[in-house]
Amino acid sequence: MSSNRFFGRPKMPQRPPEERIRDFYEVPLGLPEWAAVEEAKRCLQCKNPQCVKGCPVEIDIPGFIRYLAEGQFGQAIAKIKEKNSLPAICGRVCPQEDQCEMQCVLGKKGQPIAIGYLERFLADYEREKGIQEPPLSKPRHRKVAVIGSGPAGLTCAGDLAKMGYQVTIFEALHAPGGVLIYGIPEFRLPKAIVAQEVRYVQSLGVNLELSRVIGKTYTLKDLHDAGYEAFFIGTGAGLPHFLEIPGENLNGICSANEFLTRSNLMKGYLFPQFDTPIKIGRRVAVIGGGNVAMDAARTALRLGAEEVCLVYRRTKKEMPARIEEVERAGEEGVNCIILTNPVRFVGNDNGWVTGIECIQMELGEPDESGRRKPVPVPGSEFIIPIDTVVVAIGQGPNPLFLESVPGLVLNRKGYIVADPETGATNLRGVFAGGDIVTGAATVISAMGAGKKAARAIERFLEMPQSFPQWG
Numbered sequence: 001m002s003s004n005r006f007f008g009r010p011k012m013p014q015r016p017p018e019e020r021i022r023d024f025y026e027v028p029l030g031l032p033e034w035a036a037v038e039e040a041k042r043c044l045q046c047k048n049p050q051c052v053k054g055c056p057v058e059i060d061i062p063g064f065i066r067y068l069a070e071g072q073f074g075q076a077i078a079k080i081k082e083k084n085s086l087p088a089i090c091g092r093v094c095p096q097e098d099q100c101e102m103q104c105v106l107g108k109k110g111q112p113i114a115i116g117y118l119e120r121f122l123a124d125y126e127r128e129k130g131i132q133e134p135p136l137s138k139p140r141h142r143k144v145a146v147i148g149s150g151p152a153g154l155t156c157a158g159d160l161a162k163m164g165y166q167v168t169i170f171e172a173l174h175a176p177g178g179v180l181i182y183g184i185p186e187f188r189l190p191k192a193i194v195a196q197e198v199r200y201v202q203s204l205g206v207n208l209e210l211s212r213v214i215g216k217t218y219t220l221k222d223l224h225d226a227g228y229e230a231f232f233i234g235t236g237a238g239l240p241h242f243l244e245i246p247g248e249n250l251n252g253i254c255s256a257n258e259f260l261t262r263s264n265l266m267k268g269y270l271f272p273q274f275d276t277p278i279k280i281g282r283r284v285a286v287i288g289g290g291n292v293a294m295d296a297a298r299t300a301l302r303l304g305a306e307e308v309c310l311v312y313r314r315t316k317k318e319m320p321a322r323i324e325e326v327e328r329a330g331e332e333g334v335n336c337i338i339l340t341n342p343v344r345f346v347g348n349d350n351g352w353v354t355g356i357e358c359i360q361m362e363l364g365e366p367d368e369s370g371r372r373k374p375v376p377v378p379g380s381e382f383i384i385p386i387d388t389v390v391v392a393i394g395q396g397p398n399p400l401f402l403e404s405v406p407g408l409v410l411n412r413k414g415y416i417v418a419d420p421e422t423g424a425t426n427l428r429g430v431f432a433g434g435d436i437v438t439g440a441a442t443v444i445s446a447m448g449a450g451k452k453a454a455r456a457i458e459r460f461l462e463m464p465q466s467f468p469q470w471g
Contacts, residue, residue: 147401159455235401243287359382
């Protein structure tokens with residue numbers, strides 16, 4: 001057995017920082033065919049594959065890698081799509097390093113198989129060759145409504161359509177994709193990729209209704225009266241959190257949710273061609289350390305900011321963002337100001353933000369997240385001059401829809417209380433999954449929740465007497 005089996009993981013080709021920081025084209029370029037095949041050959045084809053146990057959507061990872069190693073690319077992508085209808089998305093934004101790749105046996109002695117790179121290669125190969133429309137399943141003539149077209153909703157709808165159900169997705173916005181389309185920048189997840197994956201889900205037989213705000217346009221009762229027998233709620237967590245410190249109402253301060261939505265869905269990066277301006281000063285500060293913060297900081301650079309900094313109260317080691325996103329932000333010139341916490345915003349007489357007063361922090365004992373808790377250092381206050389601030393410290397559930405569902409049990413933070421194994425809520429026939437249940441998490445975890453809920457909905461519809469009331 002050659003040592004290459006343990007140390008041969010390829011490096012993803014990507015565009016150089018000096019070229020990519022002024023446009024929105026994709027940064028990673030994908031593996032060339034020869035590299036993908038050679039990487040697939042490193043797989044040990046374990047009889048008890050731990051990688052599959054780390055995959056929330058249960059892909060037969062050794063199965064698709066085996067086909068890829070043999071050069072049978074069509075069979076490889078078909079194997080993925082048995083379980084995952086969104087491979088081009090997952091190959092780009094799924095944190096494989098914390099899931100399937102973390103479980104890879106090869107990682108114990110060297111480098112794990114680059115499962116995410118291989119998934120992306122196959123999805124891109126299929127797109128170039130032409131995506132084959134799948135055969136429609138035998139219809140069951142029972143209607144299911146899916147609220148929200150994000151990763152949880154798309155996965156649940158696709159799986160139910162494969163089972164033969166008549167599924168309609170109701171999306172509040174004018175474009176499908178949820179957080180995939182409004183929350184992730186073009187350079188990390190191109191809109192054309194999302195559109196392609198949505199079309200594939202539609203080709204399974206899923207209907208899509210846009211600009212339908214459930215709770216306003218229709219209620220669940222209206223949908224029930226129209227013949228829908230089960231419901232999946234996958235509305236995500238789109239209500240931004242703020243710091244609640246003095247000066248937060250100054251002009252020039254916005255949430256990452258608004259900032260990225262204006263850039264992504266409302267084409268603010270094309271102003272004045274599209275009338276959706278984004279005010280970008282010379283100096284931009286993004287507050288936070290997650291993937292959304294990285295996305296906002298890198299977007300600000302591409303919109304013309306001369307200086308962009310991340311203000312984070314812990315160290316880089318504790319940042320929840322993917323390592324590769326932190327590295328790419330650094331390559332592009334984003335400055336991380338660590339162990340720093342804002343205490344108030346400073347403004348001018350015209351009501352615009354001009355600076356952030358911060359206090360230095362030090363790390364104390366671990367908190368409930370397992371990370372060491374940041375503690376203020378008395379007397380260490382200082383001011384960062386700034387023109388624009390983007391707050392990226394998390395999001396919560398939007399109550400607009402939830403308030404329209406009488407009797408639905410929520411937890412103290414306003415998220416839906418649902419069975420983690422089935423997505424069942426306290427209302428019979430109503431299921432939920434993704435960020436609206438767990439709080440902000442990963443795309444793939446939301447997809448896993450949608451898959452579990454689809455199986456539970458089938459059981460509920462076909463064997464209602466055996467499906468227990470939950471909650």
